[in-house]
Amino acid sequence: MSMPKEVPTVGSGSEDVHKIFDTVLILDFGSQYSHLITRRLRELNVYAEMLPCTQKIPELDWLPKGIIFSGGPYSVYADGSPHVDPSIFELGIPILGICYGLQEIAWHNGRGVSGGDKREYGHADLHVIRHENNPGIDRLFSGMTGQIQVWMSHGDMLSGLPPNFVTIASTTNSPFAAIAHESKPLFGIQFHPEVTHSPRGAEIIKHFAVDICKCKQDWTMEKFINKEIERIRNVVGETGKVIGAISGGVDSTVAAKLMHHAIGDRFHGILVDNGCLRLNEAKKCHEMLTKNLGVNLEVVDASEEFLSKLKGVTDPEKKRKVIGNTFINVFERKALEITEESGIHIDFLLQGTLYPDNVGGLLKDMKLKLIEPLRELFKDEVRALGTLLGIKEELVWRHPFPGPGIAIRVLGEVTAEQVDIARRADNIFIEEIRNAGIYREISQAFAALLPVRAVGVMGDQRTYEQVIALRAVTTVDFMTADWYDFDGKFLRKVSSRIINEVKGVNRVVYDVSTKPPATVEWE
Ligand SMILES: Nc1ncnc2c1ncn2[C@@H]1O[C@H](COP(=O)(O)OP(=O)(O)OP(=O)(O)O)[C@@H](O)[C@H]1O
Ligand SMILES: O=c1[nH]c(=O)c2[nH+]cn([C@@H]3O[C@H](COP(=O)(O)O)[C@@H](O)[C@H]3O)c2[nH]1
Numbered sequence: 001m002s003m004p005k006e007v008p009t010v011g012s013g014s015e016d017v018h019k020i021f022d023t024v025l026i027l028d029f030g031s032q033y034s035h036l037i038t039r040r041l042r043e044l045n046v047y048a049e050m051l052p053c054t055q056k057i058p059e060l061d062w063l064p065k066g067i068i069f070s071g072g073p074y075s076v077y078a079d080g081s082p083h084v085d086p087s088i089f090e091l092g093i094p095i096l097g098i099c100y101g102l103q104e105i106a107w108h109n110g111r112g113v114s115g116g117d118k119r120e121y122g123h124a125d126l127h128v129i130r131h132e133n134n135p136g137i138d139r140l141f142s143g144m145t146g147q148i149q150v151w152m153s154h155g156d157m158l159s160g161l162p163p164n165f166v167t168i169a170s171t172t173n174s175p176f177a178a179i180a181h182e183s184k185p186l187f188g189i190q191f192h193p194e195v196t197h198s199p200r201g202a203e204i205i206k207h208f209a210v211d212i213c214k215c216k217q218d219w220t221m222e223k224f225i226n227k228e229i230e231r232i233r234n235v236v237g238e239t240g241k242v243i244g245a246i247s248g249g250v251d252s253t254v255a256a257k258l259m260h261h262a263i264g265d266r267f268h269g270i271l272v273d274n275g276c277l278r279l280n281e282a283k284k285c286h287e288m289l290t291k292n293l294g295v296n297l298e299v300v301d302a303s304e305e306f307l308s309k310l311k312g313v314t315d316p317e318k319k320r321k322v323i324g325n326t327f328i329n330v331f332e333r334k335a336l337e338i339t340e341e342s343g344i345h346i347d348f349l350l351q352g353t354l355y356p357d358n359v360g361g362l363l364k365d366m367k368l369k370l371i372e373p374l375r376e377l378f379k380d381e382v383r384a385l386g387t388l389l390g391i392k393e394e395l396v397w398r399h400p401f402p403g404p405g406i407a408i409r410v411l412g413e414v415t416a417e418q419v420d421i422a423r424r425a426d427n428i429f430i431e432e433i434r435n436a437g438i439y440r441e442i443s444q445a446f447a448a449l450l451p452v453r454a455v456g457v458m459g460d461q462r463t464y465e466q467v468i469a470l471r472a473v474t475t476v477d478f479m480t481a482d483w484y485d486f487d488g489k490f491l492r493k494v495s496s497r498i499i500n501e502v503k504g505v506n507r508v509v510y511d512v513s514t515k516p517p518a519t520v521e522w523e
């Protein structure tokens with residue numbers, strides 16, 4: 001569940017934004033799809049924000065035009081399960097409950113929810129029930145009649161209709177699959193309209209946000225840029241300085257450009273060479289960002305520090321922790337150094353965090369406050385933003401590269417020698433993908449170095465060397481992914497180049513696993 005963050009953060013969502021845009025507030029009960037609700041609303045050009053489910057509306061300094069309760073992994077009737085502040089139902093603001101959210105509405109409005117006999121996961125046929133004699137009560141389903149396909153993921157269900165509610169849709173397993181209050185703007189649906197598996201889900205969300213909540217559809221990327229630049233200027237003040245964690249990846253590049261627009265040279269980007277970057281990455285990024293984007297960027301070579309801390313570490317999560325903590329140490333040291341040199345105190349650290357990124361726990365002890373201008377956005381929105389800001393296509397369409405870098409692509413212990421092997425193989429793979437003109441068709445590609453040795457023969461000599469696994473996937477959102485179907489000739493060429501050019505490798509394999517059950521990365 002999204003809990004309030006442990007670090008002070010100044011993401012989007014200062015009070016002024018609510019003066020400009022009508023806002024739908026999503027109260028998050030921890031569903032894996034909560035952020036997709038925000039996403040669907042923004043596709044309608046409706047501004048949306050998500051807060052923890054326990055948020056009390058009177059404590060906000062703005063009022064949402066509508067509220068959506070997300071789904072969640074809990075059961076409303078269980079001890080300790082999360083609940084909204086009950087006064088929320090008295091505000092007169094339209095509410096839509098999704099899955100757990102529906103159950104929460106029923107639970108607060110005097111009706112039981114219980115474990116059903118049958119769980120419903122996957123597709124279901126929803127029978128829409130029209131109410132000719134009660135016009136408007138079924139307007140969530142305007143223009144829909146008969147059966148529509150929806151996607152379900154629940155085990156609990158309403159054991160009856162709460163007083164003053166009517167049923168507006170049902171399925172064979174859920175007699176109260178959608179309900180509406182007779183006089184108040186309260187709606188609940190058992191299915192998930194936010195996932196693409198509910199083909200008419202976006203329409204249902206539109207009916208709620210636009211027809212029921214009367215939200216204006218005026219949220220655009222251009223407005224986002226202006227709002228964000230103004231917000232950054234307000235937060236940072238006229239003389240404040242910001243340092244930025246810049247990796248050369250899409251997200252931090254776009255964030256840096258935005259920051260540069262907002263405060264110019266008072267922004268100081270820092271690219272940390274953690275010893276696990278791609279081949280010549282630090283140098284290439286430095287050139288691209290300073291020359292093409294005019295961003296003030298310094299490369300800090302901390303590779304020895306990172307590699308020495310990674311010594312003996314083989315567990316993937318431990319690698320991430322070590323690297324995350326070392327990043328923080330480097331940034332804090334750097335901030336102090338700049339303060340000592342210039343006498344200007346540095347309060348802020350810019351990060352290219354996106355909506356679906358999970359930055360959790362790591363930053364607990366950090367003294368710098370985070371500025372995360374892209375916190376609200378998804379990858380494709382960031383690419384659209386980058387394009388609007390005039391960033392070159394080559395940069396905007398780079399494949400994502402994880403913060404821990406090659407450290408999680410060298411399976412087992414990370415040493416400079418192992419990173420070097422993986423990095424050289426990776427470089428050949430990506431080079432050939434670019435030469436073949438298929439870079440944009442692939443969402444992400446890389447080489448991983450396996451910690452096993454295999455027997456081979458090279459120039460009549462027996463070899464006993466390591467294996468490179470190539471991975472290339474296509475995906476929309478990185479939640480699910482498919483392997484890319486290269487032709488044999490291409491793979492033959494890459495394999496031959498890697499085995500010939502990269503010392504220490506005598507075998508290349510291609511990973512043909514989908515996500516799920518595999519992940520994109522090998523660690
Ligand atoms: N080597 C690095 N030096 C400085 N900051 C870094 C480095 N690696 C990652 N970061 C910070 O961590 C954030 C998260 O990394 P992430 O890989 O998700 O984003 P990105 O590198 O900006 O974009 P992309 O997803 O395209 O790789 C970055 O936006 C950046 O702020
Ligand atoms: O910044 C990052 N730090 C990490 O620790 C990390 N682990 C995975 N990834 C990236 O997330 C996407 C999905 O990866 P998985 O299928 O392996 O979880 C892919 O794009 C991965 O590259 C990371 N990015």
Ligand SMILES: NC(=O)CC[C@H](N)C(=O)O
Pocket residue numbers: 031070071072073074075098099100101153154155156157
């Ligand atoms: N996806 C959900 O919101 C599930 C809600 C509840 N835990 C159920 O199983 O019915």
Ligand SMILES: [Mg+2]
Pocket residue numbers: 247249250400401402403
């Ligand atoms: Mg990256």
